[in-house]
Amino acid sequence: MRLLSAACLGLLSIAATACQTTAPATGGEFLPRELSLAGRTYRYQVFVPAPHRYQGRPAVVLFLNGSGERGDDGARQTQAGLGPYLRRHAAEFPAIVVFPQAPDDTEWTQDAGPIAMATLDAALGEFRGDPDRVYLTGMSMGGYGTWELALQHPQRFAALVPVCGGITVDWTDARPGMRAHSVADAADPFAAAAQRLREVPVWIFHGGKDDVVPPAQSRRMDAALKAAGARDARYTEFAAANHNSWDAAYAYAPMWRWLFAQRRGR
Numbered sequence: 001m002r003l004l005s006a007a008c009l010g011l012l013s014i015a016a017t018a019c020q021t022t023a024p025a026t027g028g029e030f031l032p033r034e035l036s037l038a039g040r041t042y043r044y045q046v047f048v049p050a051p052h053r054y055q056g057r058p059a060v061v062l063f064l065n066g067s068g069e070r071g072d073d074g075a076r077q078t079q080a081g082l083g084p085y086l087r088r089h090a091a092e093f094p095a096i097v098v099f100p101q102a103p104d105d106t107e108w109t110q111d112a113g114p115i116a117m118a119t120l121d122a123a124l125g126e127f128r129g130d131p132d133r134v135y136l137t138g139m140s141m142g143g144y145g146t147w148e149l150a151l152q153h154p155q156r157f158a159a160l161v162p163v164c165g166g167i168t169v170d171w172t173d174a175r176p177g178m179r180a181h182s183v184a185d186a187a188d189p190f191a192a193a194a195q196r197l198r199e200v201p202v203w204i205f206h207g208g209k210d211d212v213v214p215p216a217q218s219r220r221m222d223a224a225l226k227a228a229g230a231r232d233a234r235y236t237e238f239a240a241a242n243h244n245s246w247d248a249a250y251a252y253a254p255m256w257r258w259l260f261a262q263r264r265g266r
Helices: 002-022 082-088 113-127 142-150 189-197 217-229 248-251 255-261
Strands: 029-037 040-048 060-064 096-099 136-139 159-163 204-206 231-236
Touching: 002 142, 029 060, 029 096, 029 113, 040 113, 060 082, 060 113, 060 142, 082 096, 082 248, 096 113, 113 189, 136 142, 142 159, 142 189, 159 248, 159 255, 204 217, 204 248, 217 231
Parallel strands: 060 096, 060 136, 136 159, 159 204, 204 231
Antiparallel strands: 029 040, 040 096
């Protein structure tokens, strides 16, 4: 009997372990990844939602960090903007989120753009994301990068959410390299960008008191999109916010409902 009891206990222990191993995750998680591009290794992270939070292939969000999160540690880009929001909402967020990191002294609008696209392709393949529900967002320098990457790949993204970004850098102490290079030589860069992106749904966010990137950048782009007859162009300005309009933007539930309803080619 003692041997039988021991055997039963052993089987129960194995069964319990198996249940713990196969039980579905209760929330999403951040996974560190690396890729090689042009002979250099880049670290990035991917937020993967819990399997029960989506059906079929999950949507994919590509997030571009701001200047303060540049580097090569592969983690800082998740610590401001969308990353903190995801950590608070990991249990219910339904999409994959890709977090490339712009290296020091680079711009998303210039040399770092290919890094972002390579990480997006890698994550889409590894985690089987839905290629028709790929969204692009970024804050500050990443907001500029959102416009630039969309201009370079206008057929790739189902919707854009640029936060406190812009098209030009026509104010004192701005970094000239941060501008949207794809339309930099146009007589009116805002009008040129709007014509190229008029079929891509866009929801722009900015702080009304932003003293880093003037809100006029987003106001002018919103006006240009509407003048171009854009299919779906929205603008929300948080009147009391300074440069940090990203916390309010990513916490704004109507934006997420709108974003996840967008599908490429529809």
